[in-house]
Amino acid sequence: MSLDDATAEFLNFATSHLGFAAQAGLWINAPVRVEHHAGRAAFAEVSERIVEIPYAFRALARLPPNARVLDVGGVESTLALSAASLGYKTTVVDRRPYPFRHPNLEIVASTLEEWMAPPDTFDAVLEISAVEHFGLGAYGEPAGAPDADAVAMRRLRELSRPGALLVFTAPYGRRAIDPLQRTYDREDVKRLFAGWSIDDWTVSERINLRTWAPCPDGEFTDDRRRVVLVTATAV
Numbered sequence: 198m199s200l201d202d203a204t205a206e207f208l209n210f211a212t213s214h215l216g217f218a219a220q221a222g223l224w225i226n227a228p229v230r231v232e233h234h235a236g237r238a239a240f241a242e243v244s245e246r247i248v249e250i251p252y253a254f255r256a257l258a259r260l261p262p263n264a265r266v267l268d269v270g271g272v273e274s275t276l277a278l279s280a281a282s283l284g285y286k287t288t289v290v291d292r293r294p295y296p297f298r299h300p301n302l303e304i305v306a307s308t309l310e311e312w313m314a315p316p317d318t319f320d321a322v323l324e325i326s327a328v329e330h331f332g333l334g335a336y337g338e339p340a341g342a343p344d345a346d347a348v349a350m351r352r353l354r355e356l357s358r359p360g361a362l363l364v365f366t367a368p369y370g371r372r373a374i375d376p377l378q379r380t381y382d383r384e385d386v387k388r389l390f391a392g393w394s395i396d397d398w399t400v401s402e403r404i405n406l407r408t409w410a411p412c413p414d415g416e417f418t419d420d421r422r423r424v425v426l427v428t429a430t431a432v
Contacts, residue, residue, distance in 0.1 A: 222294065224273060226244065228243055242407060245368075248426065249424065250325075253325060260320060266285040266320065267318075267357075268288070269324045269328070269353065270291050271295065275297070281302040288302075316355045322357055323364050324363065329378040333345075360430060363429040363431065369424055372385060396428045398414070398425070402422065409424075
C-alpha cells in the first residue's frame with residue numbers, strides 16, 4: 198500500500214502535539230520527529246531532547262539504588278517512567294496527570310507551588326525544560342508572578358536534602374521572553390541557582406534540523422536554538 202498525500206497529512210496530524218494521543222494526554226515530546234510525505238516517511242528533525250535526556254541519565258548514574266528522584270513538569274516525557282524502571286523511587290509533579298504507571302512511580306497532579314510535600318525529601322531533582330514556562334500561562338493555567346521561575350527553583354531547593362543532585366536544562370542564548378517560554382542568558386541562569394553549587398555547565402546548539410552539538414559559552418549574537426545543561430549539588 199502506497200502512502201498518498203491525504204494519508205501522509207493524516208499521519209502527521211495524528212503523531213503531532215495536536216493529534217489523537219495528545220488529546221488523550223499521551224503525547225510524548227520525543228527527541229526525533231518523523232515526517233510523512235506521499236510515498237515515503239522521512240527523518241525530519243531532532244529537538245533539544247536529544248541532548249537533555251542522556252545528560253539527565255548521565256547525572257542520575259551518581260545516585261545509589263532506591264534514591265528518591267523528583268521530576269518536575271514531566272508529563273510529556275518518559276523520563277520519570279525510565280527512572281522508576283531503573284529502580285529509583287520517582288515522583289513526577291505536573292498540573293496535568295502523568296499518563297504512565299509503575300510500582301516505583303508516584304504521580305502528583307498539582308502545580309509545584311500548591312504541592313504540600315515535606316522539605317528535604319529528595320535525593321535528586323530533574324528539571325528538564327520546565328521552569329522556563331512557569332508563570333506564563335502557556336499551558337492553560339493562570340499567569341503568575343514575573344519571577345515564578347525563581348520561586349520554583351527556591352521551592353525545589355527546599356524539597357531537596359543537603360547534597361542532593363539537580364539536573365537543570367533550559368533554552369539559552371540572548372535573553373528573551375514570549376508567551377510560551379523564557380530564554381535565559383548566563384546571568385539569568387546563575388540567579389536561579391541560589392542554594393546550589395554548580396558542578397557542570399554545558400551548552401549545546403542546533404547546527405541544523407538534524408544535528409545538535411556542544412558549543413562554547415559566550416555572548417551570542419544570533420538566534421540559533423541553544424540549551425544550557427547544568428548539574429548542581431544542594432548546599
